[in-house]
Amino acid sequence: MAGMIRTFTKRFFIVLTSIVCVCFLLSCLVPYLTPARWWPIGFLGLMVPYLVILQVFLILFWLITKPRWSILPLLTLSIGYKQLQSLFATNLKSNFSNVKIEPRLRIVDWNVGSLVGLSKGKDKQKMIRKQIADAILNLEPDIICLQEFNHSYTQGRQADNIGLLVKEYPHYFFSEDYKKGNGFFLYGSIIFSRYPIIHTGKIQYPGKRAESLIYADIVKGKDTVRLFTTHLQSFRFSTADYQDIDKIQQQDKELFDASRNIFKKMKVAFTRRGIQANIVRETLDDSPYPSIICGDFNDVPNSYTYFHIRDNWQDAFLQKDFGIGRTYIALAPTLRIDYILPDEHFNIHQFDMVDEDLSDHLLLVADVSFKK
Structure with a gap:
């Protein structure tokens, strides 16, 4: 036996x-x-x-x-x-210093989740937008890249989200991918800069409800950097989809239908991100300036999306952090889907991922400088 x-x-x-x-x-x-x-x-x-x-x-x-x-x-x-x-990042992690050293550039990247936070209470959601802005301002960045950002030109101060940052960052470019009414509601990615922006561009992704890749040429002293940001195709999981995931985990009797629904959305997202990644890489290759791309790629480091967009560029997390990393707090502990990727013209001095408990994504911050 x-x-x-x-x-x-x-x-x-x-x-x-x-x-x-x-x-x-x-x-x-x-x-x-x-x-x-x-x-x-x-x-x-x-x-x-x-x-x-x-x-x-x-x-x-x-x-x-x-x-x-x-x-x-x-x-x-x-x-x-x-x-x-x-x-895996294999560096000995050091504490991020809030003290800025010239002539470094401090960059913040954050998917701010529509600036409503994680609470379902409407009163708390109204306060979140100010807390998100304060969390960013406390880091004193030079450039800010935000995804899932919204703004209104007509609803008053309670929806004037650009106004939360524009005093310190008077130069900005907003993708305005989704629009409702005449400035009533706008949604997309945005770049704020402490330094002048001399040129901007937007490349719309194909398909319905598609967002875009945007960039801004930012001048600091004698140097110009092209800063890209984007929000690639997500799985678009709804509340019902998360309930389906729970059914799958619990082996619910509705397992087949739940799995089919999730499978369909993931198939669409994989396909669209592949197309979008090709567009991003082609655009990055055409940049006339030293460049950095930040954003929510909605894909992990072992994906076609990541490898194709990164190519031979640097990954701030891999350069300065330790472990697998996690930038999206739902679903799984291995979802590093937000990135700061400078090209070979930059030194990366420090990097951190900060959980402010204000979004389902972590805030990314990095200090970089031009190689001389």
């Missing part, structure tokens, strides 16, 4: 090791296969952190039981080193 159990256990772990390694190797193709054509591969990108953890467990298991079998997951991880490099 004991022999049968040992044989079964050994075969089970051999099969498990093989499946996990094959899945990880397939995930290594994610950066090279556009989800605009190969959308199913996008699901593997989301699984990478868990596949890595499983392989580490299997390596330890086989080292204890049959050391030669540990070679398979070890070899697999070594083949996928690019995935590991984009996933």
